[in-house]
Amino acid sequence: MDDEIVEPGTGGRRWVTSADVAREAGVSRAAVSRAFTPGASVAPETRRRILAAADAVGYRPNAIARSLNTRRSGIIGVVITEIANPFYARLLEALGIALQERGLMPLVSVAPDPEATDELLVRLLSYQVDGVVVASATLSSGIAARCAAARTPIVLVDRRAGEHGREAALVGADNVGGGHLVADLLAAAGHRRHAFLAGIEATSTSTERERGFVSGLAAHGLTLTAREVGRFSYVGGRDAALRLLGRADRPDAVFCANDEMALGLMDAARATFGLRIPQDLSVVGFDDTPSAALASYRLTTVAQDVTELAEAAVTAVQEHTGSVAASARYRLIPCRLVLRESARLPPPPASTLHDPNAMTTAAVPPSGRMPAAG
Amino acid sequence: MDDEIVEPGTGGRRWVTSADVAREAGVSRAAVSRAFTPGASVAPETRRRILAAADAVGYRPNAIARSLNTRRSGIIGVVITEIANPFYARLLEALGIALQERGLMPLVSVAPDPEATDELLVRLLSYQVDGVVVASATLSSGIAARCAAARTPIVLVDRRAGEHGREAALVGADNVGGGHLVADLLAAAGHRRHAFLAGIEATSTSTERERGFVSGLAAHGLTLTAREVGRFSYVGGRDAALRLLGRADRPDAVFCANDEMALGLMDAARATFGLRIPQDLSVVGFDDTPSAALASYRLTTVAQDVTELAEAAVTAVQEHTGSVAASARYRLIPCRLVLRESARLPPPPASTLHDPNAMTTAAVPPSGRMPAAG
DNA sequence: ACGACCTTTGCACACGTGTGCAAAGCTTTC
DNA sequence: GAAAGCTTTGCACACGTGTGCAAAGGTCGT
Structure with a gap:
């Protein structure tokens, strides 16, 4: 040689x-x-x-030379944000594995903020990616049109389509259904004053979880007693607890739009108000992050099936390689409850044994409704 | 058009x-x-x-066509494992951002287990990557030679070189120095019976942290009272606590090779032995994961500077693009203590104020010694 | 053995771009 | 204006590979 x-x-x-x-x-x-x-x-x-x-x-x-010829690179762009966030970390891992199993390679772009998404997409396009999975932000119409012209399909994960729903496939957790699950659980357990702790107001994940929760309560003839915003952070959850739990009509159950806020709220409820969880206050989170299972928290939460989310996203990209993703196509992945000890349960016979390994309820079928435009 | x-x-x-x-x-x-x-x-x-x-x-x-010409793709392979692990999640995010800032793109391969690394590397080579950052395992000599033949530099992150140190640059945290920091802190605070909770026996991260801890104690005329293995997991830490804290010569300080084990040990110490932390038992972790800051734990820990680690890795890859990484080149990134409330501190004047935002001590200079062959 | 049919093989061009080199064009100096 | 020097430009080839197509080779049936 x-x-x-x-x-x-x-x-x-x-x-x-x-x-x-x-x-x-x-x-x-x-x-x-x-x-x-x-x-x-x-x-x-x-x-x-x-x-x-x-x-x-x-x-x-040489895969590079091959792709020049075949116009297929075998590379899928992945635009993601906050990898250190447990949900995105798991999503990226699942996407990576799902792509590798199909002989595809993820070219990863880390979006420091949602505004960077467009610029990163243009850069990815220059690498002739076969498709893009976007889990960082919605797209501007200019970029969406550009991808369509290049016949590079886009799959949005947990994002709303906005005005360019025609050019992207959408895959996401059934947040509304997840909120419903929580409402059903808390109402069946006899809670009277329910509160919702939102993440960030403009985000679809927060608004949909809230919508599911509110409509689920309504189905039980109940309404939301209180509502605060916690910015999806531990500190935000802790701060919001001061406002929520200081009310004269203090809630006896709080559904938090994510786990991190739930942990913050739990710590403040115990340390500042001397409340016992779940006896005095039930707390439910969303996402089943690793911290939810810690013995100091044992958080009851809603889990997204991240593996299935990733599989659905990769399948959608593959189905549309070389073309434009079908318009207004949305795939909802059902959520499931993960019962631990932070929320009181309905009385037997519905209740089951609790052990250190959390029990999970059967997933509810997707709510089936198309999400409202962003 | x-x-x-x-x-x-x-x-x-x-x-x-x-x-x-x-x-x-x-x-x-x-x-x-x-x-x-x-x-x-x-x-x-x-x-x-x-x-x-x-x-x-x-x-x-077209970046693909350009790379055929110029023999530079602008793509850097990143082989990583367990993205859901907070350390790797942060590392990948920092690597992604550092590469993007330099106009480079990370092509990510997720190694489900260390054995997959070789196969993933071969696949990356076919994409003519300009270099590879490996944070999943050490390399076999066959693969290392192959990368050298292709003039594709490799940078290993937090891994030991083994017999192919000549073909890879190495970047890692100064684990030994980190262990020293902990020993100095606990000895100065007057602890008498120190224990070490190892991760997995064969891993260099665990053995180096232990080595630093043991030699640091020795410098204070102290020895290790007890030692257990916790497998780097929460459950492992909880189980090990039963063995460590049930001894007649129960330790008054435990240094855990990672945060996750430390949390498990803390939960067991409180729930099973009714110990107060830090009054009855000081606990120190490693890695400063997000859970360490939760109010239920307030874990004192050792932080790696992940951003600097990523910068060093990317710099090393760039310096050697088109050639072979310099032999036996190792870059140690100093660790620093993050003081919270899980460990008793030395008496004033050395001590400083504790607030909800953890204080950090100055980083110790790298220990300067070359790591032993893996 | 011959013809029909099928399989295999190599040639030459394509893919999109970068660059050595010669020619064309422009600017400066005398 | 002419010569020297500098800048710009287009041509044609390279990069490594896939494939249409014609030629070569092999197999089967009569």
Whole structure:
């Protein structure tokens, strides 16, 4: 192997090519190509000889050169935000694995804020990605149109379509259904004064969880007693607890739009108000992050099936490779309750044993309604 | 723009090319190329005309085609494991941002287990990545040699070199120094019976943290009273607490190789042994995960500077693009103590105020010793 | 053995772009 | 105006591979 010869002007690198294999195996480069192309016509003995030669010289087809030819890179862009957030961390891991299992590679862009999404998408497009999964923000119409022109399908995860619903497939947790689950649980357990702790006002995840909760209570003839905003953070949850729990009509159950706020609220309820959980106050979170299972919290929460979310997103991208994602196509993934000890339960026979490994209720079917425009 | 004409055999996609821009601007494709190549010779007026035309037709250079020419893809492979683990999540986020800021793109491979690393690396090589950051496992010598042949530098993060130290740069936290910090803190606070809770026996992170702790105690004329293995997990930490705290010579301080085990140990110490933390038992973790700051734990811990770790890794990759990483090159990033409330402190004047926002001590300089071969 | 049919193979071109080099064009100096 | 020097420009080839197509080779049936 004489690859130590460095050609000038090639950045000091030279790759093992199909020409090296062809020489070694005594065939043409076309035969080498065909030996590595599923379904291509090549004699079995020739193929064997080529693969042996490829192994000997350390050759593997250049995916970059292939993609120039085939117009398929095998690369899927993934635009994501806050990887340190447990939900996004799990989502990215699940996306990565789902893509790898299908022979695809995730080219990851980390959006420091939602506004960076457009710029990152343009950069991804220049790498001729076969599709993009966006879990950071909604898209501007300019970018959506640009992806459509390039026949690069977009799949939005847990985001609302807005005015460009025609150019993106949408995949998301059934947040409304999740809110319903919580309402059903708390109402059945006899709570009288329910509160909702929102994340950030403009976010669809927060508003949908609230909508499910409110409509679920209404189905039991109940209304929301109190509502605060906690900014999706531990500190925000703790601060909101001061306002919620200081009321004369103090809630006896609080549904928090995410786990982190729920933990903050629990700590403040105990430390500042001396409340026992769940005896004096039931608390329910959303997302089933690892902290929810800690013995100091044992948080009852709603879990998204992140693996299925990722599978659905990857499937949607694959179904539309080379074209434009079908318009107004939305896939809802059902949520499920994870019962631990932070919320009082309905009386038996509906209740089941609690053990350190949380029990999970059956998922409710997706609510089936299309989400409102963002 | 007539890109609706779909050529047969092209996967249904056609990209806007430099030929479209050339036609629009009345120049050659070479001029278009030069307008987008920094330092290339092109008249300012011509350049302006070309950029306007490119904007009008929605053109951006095809990074794939460029990389075929230049032998530089601008893509860096990142092999990582357990993204849901807070440390790896933060590392990946920091790597992503550091790469993006340098105009590089991370092609991410998620290793379900360390054994998958080799196979994932081969796949990354076929995408002609400019380098690889590996944070999942050490490498086999076959793969390391292959990367060297391709002049694709490897940077290992928090991994030991093993027998292929010549082909990879190494970047990692100064775990030994971190262990020293803990020993100094606990000894100065007057603890008499120190214990170490290891993660997994064969891992360098656990053994180095232990080594720093033990040698730090020795410098104070102290020895380790007890030692257990917690498998880096919450449950493991809880189980180990039963063994550690049930001893006749019960430790008054425990240094855990990671935060997760520390939380488990704290929960068991309180619930099973009725111990107060830190009055009866001081507990120190490692990694400063988000859970460490929860009010129910307020864990004193050792933080790695993940941002600096990522910066160092990306810098190392960039310095060696097109060549082989320098042999036996190791960059240690100092750790720092994050003082919260789980460990008793030395008496004043050394002590400072504690507030809900944890105080941090100055980082100790790296221990400066080369790590032992894995 | 010959013809029909099928399989395999190599040639040459395509994919989109960067660049060496020669020619064209422009600017400065005398 | 002419010569020298500098800048700009387009051509044609390279990069590594996939594939249409024609030629070569192999197999089967009569």
